[in-house]
Amino acid sequence: GNxxxxxxxxxxxxxxxxxxxxxxxxxxxxxxxxxxxxxPGEGLQLLLKATKADDKGSNKGFEATYRxxxxxFHLEKGSVQVSDSAVYFCALSGGSSNTGKLIFxxxxxxxxKP
Amino acid sequence: xxxVTQSSRYLVKRTGEKVFLECVQDMDxxxxxxxxxxxxxxxxxxxxxxxxxxxxxxDIPEGYSVSREKKERFSLILESASTNQTSMYLCAxxxxxxxxxxxxxxxxxxxxxx
Numbered sequence: 252g253n254x255x256x257x258x259x260x261x262x263x264x265x266x267x268x269x270x271x272x273x274x275x276x277x278x279x280x281x282x283x284x285x286x287x288x289x290x291p292g293e294g295l296q297l298l299l300k301a302t303k304a305d306d307k308g309s310n311k312g313f314e315a316t317y318r319x320x321x322x323x324f325h326l327e328k329g330s331v332q333v334s335d336s337a338v339y340f341c342a343l344s345g346g347s348s349n350t351g352k353l354i355f356x357x358x359x360x361x362x363x364k365p
Numbered sequence: 366x367x368x369v370t371q372s373s374r375y376l377v378k379r380t381g382e383k384v385f386l387e388c389v390q391d392m393d394x395x396x397x398x399x400x401x402x403x404x405x406x407x408x409x410x411x412x413x414x415x416x417x418x419x420x421x422x423x424d425i426p427e428g429y430s431v432s433r434e435k436k437e438r439f440s441l442i443l444e445s446a447s448t449n450q451t452s453m454y455l456c457a458x459x460x461x462x463x464x465x466x467x468x469x470x471x472x473x474x475x476x477x478x479x
Contacts, residue, residue, distance in 0.1 A: 295468075340407075340408070356407070
């Protein structure tokens, strides 16, 4: 079945450091891919998405490129801020399983220190 | 913007009580979902619904039921609350079954069963 694997956290960075959070997936067909962010005490917010191979999603300085050849959707940001401290979830939907359900990774906690 | 509203941010109940968690969305979405989120386990799907009066079991439906009498409202019911149901509960919605549809989340209800 479909699945998503994220790098384990926590990831601890200093302010202005470069961020990469790895995400790989297993799916049949052509899924859509998402990154969600969860700030402390809140629900999940959609950060960015990509719906087909080679698409790049971007928002708030974060980017991720849909790489079908490596089945990956790594999240990157060039210069993190303390306010980026949160839990980040990679997710997929669709493909051959066209139900509207999302398959989530386990989440990666990011801590940014001043 | 889509608004998904969960009725309570924090809730404390006693073992054996019947507990209702309410969720309302304002964008006429077809699909609604209930998850629970626990440290180290990520998000786990409890139940979902594609339409009024329809429901489907997710990955962990035991001990829960749901109700969808109106399109905008999806209720999660703990028939007889137990301490192992202490968790963060998240409601989400998306427009339809088609792939590429992100889910929109509420702020969550942190439920404690004493």
